[in-house]
Amino acid sequence: MCGFAGIINLDGLNINTDLESRMAASLSSLYQRGPDQKGFYKDNYSYFVHSRLSIIDITESGKQPIQKYEKTIIYNGEIYNYKEVKRKLEKCGYKFTSNSDTEVLIAGWDKWGEGLLKYINGMYAFAIWDKVNKSLHLVRDPYGKKPLLYYVKNKCIAFASDLKSLEKIIGVRDINPMAVESLFKLRFIYDPLTIYNDVYKLQPGHLINFTKTKLSQKKWYNLNNENIINSDKNQIVNNLKKHFDLAVKRRLVADVEVGVFLSGGLDSSLILASLAEQGLSLPSFTMGFEGASDYYEERPQAKRLAEYFGMKHHAFEISQKNILKKLPEIFNASDEPFADTSALPIYMLSNETSSLLKVVLSGDGGDEVFGGYRKHLGEKWSTLAYFIPKPVRSLILRLLIENKNTSFGETSRRIRRYLNNVSRDGSQRQAGWLEQINEENIKLLLGQNIQSTKYLLEVHRSQFTDPINSMLAADIGLALAGDMLVKTDRMSMANSLEVRSPFLDKDLVEYSFTIPGRMKIGNFKGKKILREAFKDRLPNWSRNLPKKGFEVPIKDWLQNDLKSLVEDACSRKSLNKLGIKDHSIVNDWRQGLNSGKRDTSWQLWTLISYKKWMDSKGI
Numbered sequence: 062m063c064g065f066a067g068i069i070n071l072d073g074l075n076i077n078t079d080l081e082s083r084m085a086a087s088l089s090s091l092y093q094r095g096p097d098q099k100g101f102y103k104d105n106y107s108y109f110v111h112s113r114l115s116i117i118d119i120t121e122s123g124k125q126p127i128q129k130y131e132k133t134i135i136y137n138g139e140i141y142n143y144k145e146v147k148r149k150l151e152k153c154g155y156k157f158t159s160n161s162d163t164e165v166l167i168a169g170w171d172k173w174g175e176g177l178l179k180y181i182n183g184m185y186a187f188a189i190w191d192k193v194n195k196s197l198h199l200v201r202d203p204y205g206k207k208p209l210l211y212y213v214k215n216k217c218i219a220f221a222s223d224l225k226s227l228e229k230i231i232g233v234r235d236i237n238p239m240a241v242e243s244l245f246k247l248r249f250i251y252d253p254l255t256i257y258n259d260v261y262k263l264q265p266g267h268l269i270n271f272t273k274t275k276l277s278q279k280k281w282y283n284l285n286n287e288n289i290i291n292s293d294k295n296q297i298v299n300n301l302k303k304h305f306d307l308a309v310k311r312r313l314v315a316d317v318e319v320g321v322f323l324s325g326g327l328d329s330s331l332i333l334a335s336l337a338e339q340g341l342s343l344p345s346f347t348m349g350f351e352g353a354s355d356y357y358e359e360r361p362q363a364k365r366l367a368e369y370f371g372m373k374h375h376a377f378e379i380s381q382k383n384i385l386k387k388l389p390e391i392f393n394a395s396d397e398p399f400a401d402t403s404a405l406p407i408y409m410l411s412n413e414t415s416s417l418l419k420v421v422l423s424g425d426g427g428d429e430v431f432g433g434y435r436k437h438l439g440e441k442w443s444t445l446a447y448f449i450p451k452p453v454r455s456l457i458l459r460l461l462i463e464n465k466n467t468s469f470g471e472t473s474r475r476i477r478r479y480l481n482n483v484s485r486d487g488s489q490r491q492a493g494w495l496e497q498i499n500e501e502n503i504k505l506l507l508g509q510n511i512q513s514t515k516y517l518l519e520v521h522r523s524q525f526t527d528p529i530n531s532m533l534a535a536d537i538g539l540a541l542a543g544d545m546l547v548k549t550d551r552m553s554m555a556n557s558l559e560v561r562s563p564f565l566d567k568d569l570v571e572y573s574f575t576i577p578g579r580m581k582i583g584n585f586k587g588k589k590i591l592r593e594a595f596k597d598r599l600p601n602w603s604r605n606l607p608k609k610g611f612e613v614p615i616k617d618w619l620q621n622d623l624k625s626l627v628e629d630a631c632s633r634k635s636l637n638k639l640g641i642k643d644h645s646i647v648n649d650w651r652q653g654l655n656s657g658k659r660d661t662s663w664q665l666w667t668l669i670s671y672k673k674w675m676d677s678k679g680i
Contacts, residue, residue: 062116062420062559063125064094065135066221067109067188068230069197071273074106084108087221087229094137094222094554102126102133107190107197111135114557116420117143119316122159129164130171131193136163137222138185138207139561141311146180170198175268178281182311182567186263188220197271203282204426204565205252205265205542208550212260218271223551224255224396233678234259239511240397241640245667246496246503248400251517251543256397256674265542284534285524290575297576298594305595308566309335312422320344320414320421322560323374325362327433327588327604328424332563334598337370344373346421348410350614351380366603377413379406381622384613387412394555398674400667401548402615408552415558425549426564429536430573431588432529432581436494440487440532441582488515488522491532495540497663508642529578537570616662619654627651627665630672639671 066087068074088099088110095112097119102109111125116139126135140146143162146169151157155168162183169177170189175198184206189198199220201209211220212231221227234257240250253261263269266282290297309332313319321336323329323345336343347363360376367374384391384405391408414421428434492514493499504510521538525531553560563569573581576590583589592604619627629635631651636644647668653659 062095062114062139062554063112063135063137064091064222064226064554065109065111065125065137065188066091066219066226066230067107067135067190068219069107069190069217069271071106071195071216071271074103074108076103076108080108083230084110087226088112090226090229091222093557096557098124100125102128102135104192106192106195107133109133109135109188109190114419114559116315116317116559118159118161120159123161123163125163127161127163127167129167131191132167132171133190133192134163134167134170134187136166136185136187137209138183138187138202139314139559140166140181140183140185141314142180142182143314146177149180175281178268184561184565186222195273197269199263199269199271200281201263201265201267203266203284203567204537204570205546206550206562206565208547209263210255210260211263211269213271213276214259216273218276224257224260225393227260231260233257233680236680238507238509241671242503242507242509242511244398244400244671245506245664246498246500246514247540247543248497248663248667249540249544249547250397250399251539265538283524284537284570284574289527289577294580294593297580297590300572301590301594304566304569304572305331305563306335306338308563308569309422310339311566312561312563313341315420317420318344318418319561320346320418321372322410322414322421322423323347323363323367323372324424325359325366325603326424327591327599328427328564329422330366330599330603331427331591331595332422332424333366333370333372334595335563336372338598342370342372343422344375344417346410346414347374347376348406348413349376349378350406351378354614362603366600369600369603375414375417377410379409381618383409384618385622390555391552392670392673392677394551395670395674396551398671399547399551400663400670401544402613402663402666404548404552405613405615407548408555411553411556411558411560415553415556419557420559420561421553423549423560423562424564425545425560425562426537426541426570427588427591429533429541429545430564430570431591432533432578433587434494434536435587436491437529437532437582437587438585439494440490440529441584486515487528487532488519488535491515491518491522491535497667502646505643506641506646508640525574527578529582530574533578533581534574615666616654616660619662619665626669627654630665630669635672639668639675641668 091112095114097115098113100111109126126133140162143165147165150168157164185202186207186209187200208222210224210227219230237258240254240256243250252264266280268281269278321332321343345367347360349358349360364374496514500510517539518535521535522531525534549560580590631647650661650664653661
């Protein structure tokens, strides 16, 4: 796991004092992503820098950039099956001097070019510079585990693993209004957008070829396998077990110790169970919140499960005061404006865990692949609300409150969200589940509504006719790539910690989309097929725990220790600076938070996050 940055000018690169200074600053900015080794490469056209977190082949042999076959590679990620690919290449006559997956990548590209991508299984973003043919290739993994951003001007391209490092090369750019809309609507900026007008994220499963004649981008990976299997349930269960256990086993490839992020949820529990099934014991790590309600507390269940499987367990606690002290670091780690509050505990958990090891497994992707969110249940029961007359629905919505601190408040919040998002159109319904501010209010808030969330989802949904699988595909393509994986990557790498996700194993994901959606969602719980497949591995009390997100009690915090952040972001001066057109909407958020009748903490946190980022750039 690493960080890299580079610049190429196909008309010739002027490597002067200014460029040297900018590349040195970019490398310094990448330090937390890779504190173990530094490297660089430059020629008449290119300048690459690399910062390495040593996981596989931790010797100097694994140092990057690597130059072979008249090519240069810089790379971030892990290829879990690199030894298998290495054996294929050795049979073709290739010789290796290291045990690193990076050397396998560059040899594979030399042999097969883009054809290499069908052989590798892992998480990765890499750049390969072919000096002889004056061509650059940028590649990103299928589901977007590892980031890659770029900026193009004429015959020059600059790229990096994060925006801060790219900024050091190209400077601060103009704000992209479509990105601001995405932030307020979704809490994240979806791919390929960044907060800057002319800087882009390479989308998951895409690659760029940059030559003197053109820049071409194409999608090399498609999740469109809809060969729905007709096997009986026993066969599906057996296949799932094989794919999942192999996915876990692959992610243990490392020359350093590996641990597990453990919550009380099903996904991380299954990882622990798979390790135990394979006769392995890894340390586990859980985070809890001081004085929080039971809705947010998972430490007791995690500890009990770790003891059940005989794993050494570590539990940490954070408080409002801890978070307040770390907020500057967390906002800085966010790279661009980012408002998913669960980034806070992931940062804190990564911070504590990284003092003990470098690599952990996590349950990221389990909900998106197998249907674990309440919105997936809502999709299954989407027609039920039509039996409630519209006036009655409107009355119920006015009476319901939103509060996660009591069972009534949480049930009320879920019913409210369900009734708000009933629609006859699947894409529109999914947009409703995803949006924290609908498009009508976005137009009032920002003065315009540029992009339809429904359209963004349909790009991914259109690959499938199965309604549940089409929804899951859109979750993977939009929300997983733009939100879930972003927060994990940014918060963990800010603490020099690598996070690996068995549920996003390419073979497992592709197999899961051959399973009919109706088998994934039960009547009252998601991930039905997972629960049935692994029911013999988990104790009953663990298998039937209610679904919890890895969230923080942000509402309580904004009403107490973090109240000053609300007041600062909601001031008239701040709202004008941020381009908020209708201040009354923000005032309604404040009133909703203070009254306790509506939980508007997410909207307010979005405002705070944007304000903090703007302040950091002096904009």
